[in-house]
Amino acid sequence: xxxxxxxxxxxxxxxxxxxxxxxxxxxxxxxxxxxxxxxxxxxxxxxxxxxxxxxxxxxxxxxxxxxxxxxxxxxxxxxxxxxxxxxxxxxxxxxxxxxxxxxxxxxxxxxxxxxxxxxxxxxxxxxxxxxxxxxxxxxxxxxxxxxxxxxxxxxxxxxxxxxxxxxxxxxxxxxxxxx
Numbered sequence: 001x002x003x004x005x006x007x008x009x010x011x012x013x014x015x016x017x018x019x020x021x022x023x024x025x026x027x028x029x030x031x032x033x034x035x036x037x038x039x040x041x042x043x044x045x046x047x048x049x050x051x052x053x054x055x056x057x058x059x060x061x062x063x064x065x066x067x068x069x070x071x072x073x074x075x076x077x078x079x080x081x082x083x084x085x086x087x088x089x090x091x092x093x094x095x096x097x098x099x100x101x102x103x104x105x106x107x108x109x110x111x112x113x114x115x116x117x118x119x120x121x122x123x124x125x126x127x128x129x130x131x132x133x134x135x136x137x138x139x140x141x142x143x144x145x146x147x148x149x150x151x152x153x154x155x156x157x158x159x160x161x162x163x164x165x166x167x168x169x170x171x172x173x174x175x176x177x178x179x
Contacts, residue, residue, distance in 0.1 A: 001123070001124045001128075003122045003123060003124065004122050004123075004124040004128060004129040004132050004133075005132060005136070007115060007118075007122060007129065007132075007133070008129070008132040008133045008135075008136040008137070009136055009140070010115075011043055011047070011111065011112050011115055011133055011137060012039075012043065012133075012136050012137040012140040012141070013140070014069075014107075014108040014111070014170060014174075015035075015039035015040075015043065015108040015109070015137050015140065015141045015144075016137075016140040016141055016143070016144035017144065017166060017170055018035075018039075018073075018104055018107075018108050018141075018144075018166075018167060018170065019031075019035050019036070019039065019140075019141040019142070019144035019145040019148065020144035020145065020147055020148035020163075020166075021077075021080075021148060021162075021163035021164070021166040021167050022035060022104075022145060022148065022163065023144065023145040023146065023147065023148025023149040023150075023151075023152060023163075024148045024149075024151060024152040024162060024163040025080070025084075025152060025163060031101075031145060032142060032145050032146065032149075034101055035101065035104070035141050035142075035145055036137075036138040036139070036141040036142040036145070037138060038101055038102070038104075038105040039104075039105055039108060039109070039137050039138065039141045040133075040134040040135060040136075040137040040138030040139075040141065041105075041134060041138075042105040042106065042108070042109035042112070043108070043109045043112045043133050043134055043137040044112075044130045044131070044133050044134030044137070045109070045134075046109040046110065046112040046113040046116065047112045047113065047115060047116035047119065047129070047130055047133050048116060048130055049113050049116060050112065050113035050114055050115060050116020050117045050119070051116040051117065051119045051120070051126055051130075052116075053113070053116075053117070054117060065110040065111055065113065065114055065174075065178075066110075066111075066174040066175050066177070066178035067175070068106075068107070068110055069107045069108070069110045069111065069171060069174050070171035070172065070174055070175050071171070072103050072104075072106060072107035072171075073107050073167045073168060073170055073171035073174075074167075074168050074171045075103075076100065076103055076104060076107070076164075076167055077163075077164040077165065077166070077167030077168035077171070078164065078168065079164070080161070080163055080164030080167065081161050081164035081165065082164075084161045084164065085161065107171075111174070112133065148163070
């Protein structure tokens, strides 16, 4: 059981960091609900897909997951930096589009598909591992978002640049770890 909890926290860290980066801008309060739900759901869902796909898809997922995640996180991080530097409209509708949230959820959960292949090796029922992965990711994402908002409100909205840099850094770190 402890291994399932440790796996869940490990998988939740990317989503937590991305949530904190989004919280730094502090523009859209609905992200406090949307991001944890999407991140938790995608982490559990992708882990389930990895578990079902098993050894067949494992080598294909592991071969490209870091590149896809790097690309998505770099694009989204670059967009955050661009909008912060450009000084865009604070009330812009584009700031929290469904496509943005979906891209973030996919980017942070791709590694969960590869990790899902290992679920039969974890000494806990796979269904319990999936529930833990989704629940812990959602809770950590909400906490990360709240912490990012708290820091963002104290230090100013220009911290959105830092959030973009963090997203790009997470993507680069995924490439380095996979290399």
